[in-house]
Amino acid sequence: GAVVSQHPSRVICKSGTSVKIECRSLDFQATTMFWYRQFPKQSLMLMATSNEGSKATYEQGVEKDKFLINHASLTLSTLTVTSAHPEDSSFYICSATLTSRGGDEQFFGPGTRLTVL
């Protein structure tokens, strides 16, 4: 099946620094990728839709200047958490859409755990 990777899997940073998380579709091209945030014991919350070659579409309540998304190629989307604060600590998950004759399907990365000290 289609594989999506994320790097890094874990990151610890100091408050005020920026952190970049990469999401790659390893064996397929993805025009659309999604970024989710998952709090402990809570569901995945969609943060934004990342479209290759255009600006990301952010969900209501998500600060676009804080969570910068770049989808520069059909296999790579990046999420940069700028000026991170402890409340940004969370589990960030990306997914990539594979379009085939049978329809679209989202494939998920393993997630990145961000801890901001």
Added chain:
Amino acid sequence: AQSVTQPDIHITVSEGASLELRCNYSYGATPYLFWYVQSPGQGLQLLLKYFSGDTLVQGIKGFEAEFKRSQSSFNLRKPSVHWSDAAEYFCAVGAGFQKLVFGTGTRLLVSP
């Protein structure tokens, strides 16, 4: 507004016993419904999906789910649970695979 409710946070099942995980949804149109499984260190894996047609859907790993419009439910079932099924299970609703709304998940524990 779209929402998904998974009323059980944890469920413990003996190995070999049957399993049912509950999912109720609220959606304004005909729902597209999904069940995903999340194992530690791995991404969410699609178990099965319902778009239309037969309301009993077969998935991978021996799982099935039944769409009941009258009850707004899409419960996941497996007749005989294996220890390797221990994981977190998420129900989701959406318009196709776009903008999925997830439930809070149910953690399945399998006892020997």
